Amino acid sequence: MHIRNIILFVFLVNISFAQPELSRLSQANRIFFVSEISGPTSNIVNPAGLAVRPDDDGALITYDFIDLNEQGNTFVSFSMGDLGISYQDIYRYDDIRIQSYSLNLSIGGEVLSIGTSNKIMSIGYSKSDRQFFNIDIGLLFRPAESINLSFVARNLGEPAADSLDFVRNYTFGAGISLFNEFLQLYTEIDFKEKTRVSNNLTGIAGIVLSPINFLELRLGVYKSPLKNYEGLLTFSFLIEKSFRLLASTRFNEEKERTRYSLMVVLPLQTVSF
Numbered sequence: 001m002h003i004r005n006i007i008l009f010v011f012l013v014n015i016s017f018a019q020p021e022l023s024r025l026s027q028a029n030r031i032f033f034v035s036e037i038s039g040p041t042s043n044i045v046n047p048a049g050l051a052v053r054p055d056d057d058g059a060l061i062t063y064d065f066i067d068l069n070e071q072g073n074t075f076v077s078f079s080m081g082d083l084g085i086s087y088q089d090i091y092r093y094d095d096i097r098i099q100s101y102s103l104n105l106s107i108g109g110e111v112l113s114i115g116t117s118n119k120i121m122s123i124g125y126s127k128s129d130r131q132f133f134n135i136d137i138g139l140l141f142r143p144a145e146s147i148n149l150s151f152v153a154r155n156l157g158e159p160a161a162d163s164l165d166f167v168r169n170y171t172f173g174a175g176i177s178l179f180n181e182f183l184q185l186y187t188e189i190d191f192k193e194k195t196r197v198s199n200n201l202t203g204i205a206g207i208v209l210s211p212i213n214f215l216e217l218r219l220g221v222y223k224s225p226l227k228n229y230e231g232l233l234t235f236s237f238l239i240e241k242s243f244r245l246l247a248s249t250r251f252n253e254e255k256e257r258t259r260y261s262l263m264v265v266l267p268l269q270t271v272s273f
Helices: 039-045 047-051
Strands: 007-015 058-065 073-080 083-093 096-108 112-124 129-144 147-154 169-178 183-192 202-212 215-224 227-239 243-252 258-267
Touching: 039 047, 039 058, 039 073, 039 083, 039 096, 047 083, 047 096, 047 112, 047 129
Parallel strands: 007 243
Antiparallel strands: 007 258, 058 073, 058 258, 073 083, 083 096, 096 112, 112 129, 129 147, 147 169, 169 183, 183 202, 202 215, 215 227, 227 243
């Protein structure tokens, strides 16, 4: 996703899993694919993407909620060359507040890059807080300009606190861009450690279409043995060559709870580290 010279505003309607993956509690962690390349979104899905394009720095702010009367979840990030910083606040999960402060680093270039998200996590209970260190590692390999191969390992620090357990999670992804980015295809395989692969293997397929320069259509389908299908449909509109409006809906077969999200991405001019 290119963000150079644009301001991105996103309104999303999401219907999410009944039992969310702790690594992706914020809706910002679910919107993009690990093989996509963009500075601000790399802070969310794959830190290796920070080193690929030095000219797409930006600030990203997202807020998702279920009810306007209840505080929702916040994700804020900045990308500056090969460096990124982010803050994530999961305000309520089983009456627990989860906060994450991350320093993201990446080395490499357009062909091969490696990145890490180094996190200090705070688990807030009603009477006490607990802090943990966690780390994610990502890799991007581009054998050709239009082909991206990726790998992300999450929760390598394996923090655990009472009822919360951040299980190690691995994602393999691939993406291909066709016809000058008119069509982009993505696929991912996701599974958790210490569990039977057959019970925790999630397949993800995505299509991004840009039929005209001010319109982008994004479709994703998710399937695991323990859950029914989930879909993600997004329309993106470029307005006045500088403002991008996205409307998205996430749904599954059970039509479970609806979640709304707002996202703003601002391009920045920074120096590379």
